[in-house]
Amino acid sequence: MGWRRAIAVSLSLALAGCAGYVPPPPAFHAVLNEPYRFDSGDRLRITVFEQPSLTNSYVVDQAGYIAFPLVNLVPARGRTADQLAAELGLKLRNGFLRNPDVSVEVDQYRPFFVMGEVRNAGQYPYVPGMTAQNAIAIAGGFTARGNQSAVDITRQINGEVMTGRVPTSDPIRAGDTIYVRERLF
Structure with a gap:
């Protein structure tokens, strides 16, 4: 009976983590098709x-x-x-x-930042056309605990800071902060 309880608790925690997920707002991806706008550090x-x-x-x-x-x-x-x-x-x-x-x-371009479960978190030079996967590779790759399917990207759009959880194949922009979460299993 103890192992069933452990599985139930694990599933509850996993579902609770998913319940907090909110998809990125439409502006999060729409900005990728707009002309580049300058900011500090460019x-x-x-x-x-x-x-x-x-x-x-x-x-x-x-x-x-x-x-x-x-x-x-x-x-x-x-x-x-x-x-x-x-x-x-x-x-x-x-x-x-x-x-x-x-x-x-x-x-x-201004740099981008990588944090979380990567080998070398830090600030790196941006090159147009980069994806989150490229950025993580530049930061030394995932740690053994890194979630390799999705990352959180924080970016500033029209003066508003937005965060979205996206696949690692998503493009990034100069100034973005990529956060690699720890995987649950």
């Missing part, structure tokens, strides 16, 4: 054609700004490359350059 390559003194790499600071010559601080957080290029062009046109041609691209 290094941007900004080219002002025929202006070599302005062409350089600029880092988005903790407050979400880049310090750009002549126009000082320019907000970059939440903006796409086209939006930031247009804003810089407008600011430079306002008394500095006649018809500036500005291009913005990501020189280096």
Whole structure:
């Protein structure tokens, strides 16, 4: 009779763990199809054609700004490359350059983070097209206790932090935090 009770308790715990699962909100996956938006830690390559003194790499600071010559601080957080290029062009046109041609691209993405049941938890450089599985491989792979079927990914979308449990084949974004849970059995 003792082994039946042990099985019943184990099943109750397993089902209780599943009851707390909430699928990620639609925005969690929809953001993967949107243009990339800058945030703190991104290094941007900004080219002002025929202006070599302005062409350089600029880092988005903790407050979400880049310090750009002549126009000082320019907000970059939440903006796409086209939006930031247009804003810089407008600011430079306002008394500095006649018809500036500005291009913005990501020189280096902000890192992603891996935590939980991986061999080397930490911060790693992001490369476009990565999946959670790739990120875990970079972090040394799963520990013997790691749940290899699903992970929790936390990401910021439009200023809101969202977490979703997804398969390891799901894509990740720069700035994501991947958490590998311990498997139950």
